[in-house]
Amino acid sequence: METYTAMRHFADSWGLLSMAVFFLGAVVFTLRPGSKQSEKQVAAIPLEDD
Template sequence: METYTAMRHFADSWGLLGMTVFFIGVVLFTLRPGSKQHADAAARIPFEDDKP
């Protein structure tokens, strides 16, 4: 039971911190300058084959 308790404590503290940093990084990555053009281009991909 000692190993389980240690791993649980580690996941509760550093695991949460790691997931929070990862989430903030993803949000900042999607809000970076120039990302709107990439998002618009990706949004148009399904409609590219519809052109005659």
């Protein structure tokens, strides 16, 4: 029972914090300046002829 309590406290504090930081990092990475050109190139890959 002690392991469950310890894991729950960890998930309530550090687990939530790490998920929030990861989410914010993903949003910043997606919306960073200069990424528009690389996103256009990647989006055109399926339409290119072999």
